[in-house]
Amino acid sequence: MSLLNGMAAVKEEIIKCMKCGNCQAACPIYKELRLEPAVARGKIHLAGMLAGGELKAAPALAERFALCLTCLACTAVCPSGVKVCDIILAARAALAAELGLPFAKRAAFAALTQPKLFRAGLKTFARLQGLAFRRLAPFKMKPRFPLGLEMRRVVPPLATASFLDRAKEKYPVEKPLARVALFAGCLNNYVYPRVGHAALHVLQANRVEVVIPREQHCCGAPSIYNGATGMAREMARSHVDIFGSLGVDAVITMCGTCGESFAHFYPRLLEDVPGYGKKARELARKTTDIARFLYRLPLDKGNLRSLDLSVTYHQPCHLGRGLGVVKEPVELLSGIPGTRYTPLKDPARCCGNAGSFSLSHYHLSYRILGHKLKDIAGTGAQVVATGCPACKMQLTDGLTQENMSQEAMHTVEILAHAYGFAL
Amino acid sequence: MSLEKALTDLRRALGPHNVITDPADLLCYSYDATADVPTQRPDVVVTPESTAHVVQVVKIARQYRLPIYPRGSGTNLSGGTIPLRGGIVLATVKMNRILEIDPANLTATVQPGVIIQDLNNAVAPYGLLYPPDPGTVATATMGGSVAECSGGLRGLKYGVTRHYVMGLEVVLASGEVIRCGGKTVKNVTGYDLVRLFTGSEGTLGIITEITVRLIPAPQARETMLAGFARLADAGNTVTEIIQRKVIPATLEIMDRVTVEVVENYAHIGLPTDVAALLLIEVDGIPEVVKYEAETVREIIKKNNGWVKTAENEAARENLLAARRAALPALAQRKPTTILEDATVPRSKITEMLLALEEIGKKYDLLIGTFGHAGDGNLHPTILADARDEDEMRRVRAAVEEIFRVALSLGGTLSGEHGIGMAKMRFLPWEMGASGVNVLRQIKKALDPENILNPGKMVDLAQEEEQK
């Protein structure tokens, strides 16, 4: 099914929902609000009315469909096998096509399709951000005045030099075990470049040759999840061009959402685009999350130093339920000598970030985060590992506001540290 | 614009945040889990936070002659929450506090919006258990399950919801608040109103507080999965287990159609080359559990079945979760799942199973049968597509025949899902005209203006029209 065929493409999916309500037990938003429009069953009913023409596109309706984390928790517990996320995305796309996207989102996504402009803009912002934000610590700051951000929110600064600014295009090694291309992703590139450098470090330490295509840009997830399907398709096409011709063994992502864009959405976005369907499927097949890649390599454990560290792991939704990367990060972490791993009670529960959801619904997002913070506190761990920069940002915000001592890190940062990478 | 005035009054009484009027939101309260029934959008949804709020809603509803449709999680299977005549949906979701756990009296007192599983999680640290266990234990509310007198997976040994409800607070259609029953083990003061309201499906009063009996959690249990190549062997095993005076906590059946879809969802290695699976759990004192499990195994073997035992808690949970998923899993096959709830005396279970097979053939319908075999409570689920009119005609004919067979075997229309709007017209078949008339008299006595869940269970409006 192409993601571009609008509501018609998900009609059968909508009918499959027999309204048992099982999603109520899984939906983090329903748990907070306990209102039927907040849960999958309600939204599927609305989608059905929209598809059948009984409901007209309206901003209020768009708001209902915005009230979803796309965390896939409902899909995972749906015995009828309804692909809820497909329905939500189709409805968002249909509504965006009729109503247009809100101006701010539109501007941001348009910028994302113009990588050069976007890069220049962010660089300027990185230099000037001190005017708008108050720094709390090297990697944390709070807004000085409302910027469409909550005043209490703790956000990371943009790096003055992005990962792609610093990284070279090629990192050859002697007798490589594998050749891979590294996809940075926006958040890692601009906000957490250390994650990229850490990944590079671990890959090189394991004799993996890395290429980092300069022209890479946003994976398109913000467009996909907000219904700007046309833009998403352009980005997909461009990445198929960029990564498709490298002849590498794998394309490595460091974020579950980026990974899902490459592995799950590109083939569907490009299915009907002449000359791109097969290439997109090929790219999808090669796309591998960094944790899974390292786990399968397998890692050279000989060079690992011991880290005296107690760590827990938060499973990002798109990485775990989306890409099925569940055990790999945990195995990698527990494999580091000296490291004590304590599981969260509910590692797969969404942290509430969900990208722009945390901007548009900050209070709700923070309430959802509250459960995660409690769970983290219960483990007594010093570090919360995770595999997604957006989760990392969300966790850091909460941990800081609640004065908790834990630090949120990408799994590969911890691993790199054990390979001698300075944090 | 009396509706506008009513909304203003509701907002004033409950606060605007507890009064929902956005059209898209209202649409989400037009259905429940019931297939093949009409949907209807209410005029307003209210989410009261206290008994006082509920009283206010009733008073405003009376003043403006608006019907009230009580709603918990909307998972019932008889159209019980559908606001047939518009008006007010009263959702109890915000009245979700556990008010007291009393280990000395083995009771808990809760507001109606508490989820059953949340109550069980809260009493578990005391070594206690609230036994009623419908398939929706993780979603259904205490209020909804009391109003339906829900059964579930532990009915055979532990009974159903009515055996655990000790006391209620109810807001009547008049706006008065009454309390009935309480914490005492014995209570014969007056008519048994607790039982009357339990299973009243929101037609007699709005339940605002519930005191339930808890039991000590069993010390040990053993959970078994048995497979049979013939349906009759599975049925006979059920009957024989009970004849041998073993009362399992759980004795569930799933036929092949059901097993296939459940395995497709759960991926726990259920064998699909069987005519039926039985899920059996015995619990209690370790020595007794051991003896009972042995007896069960013996009976299974005698009836040509194989048996496996769940090795740990995770494997047990998987089996139970798989069984709970049966109904929605069947929707993988076809979108419209017409589930019936006809129940027979447990000695007749084999006859009922075979009759269902026949009915499926006769009407050329795909039926997945699962259910609480030990309770004689099967859930034959007809898999259809509401868009296919011819098929739906055959479905309705088959449903009628299922009821006829169940009644002829000394059974009942509904074991646990209630009458609601789905089974109303069949009531006289079982109760006779006089029996239904008693229901009417009760309804009239408690809700003379017919404002509580009108159009369900007994239809007073019809009577008014006939006058």
Ligand SMILES: Cc1cc2nc3c(=O)[nH]c(=O)nc-3n(C[C@H](O)[C@H](O)[C@H](O)COP(=O)(O)OP(=O)(O)OC[C@H]3O[C@@H](n4cnc5c(N)ncnc54)[C@H](O)[C@@H]3O)c2cc1C
């Ligand atoms: C997949 C699936 C499996 C199921 N398995 C079982 C099972 O094993 N056993 C079983 O018995 N049922 C089962 N059910 C049916 C259903 O889950 C139960 O009836 C459940 O207890 C209903 O709870 P609820 O909160 O969803 O109630 P709702 O559906 O919201 O309401 C049910 C009825 O109660 C009334 N009501 C709700 N709250 C109040 C109140 N406070 N005061 C007065 N009236 C009120 C409503 O008006 C309605 O008539 C199943 C349903 C599904 C979808």
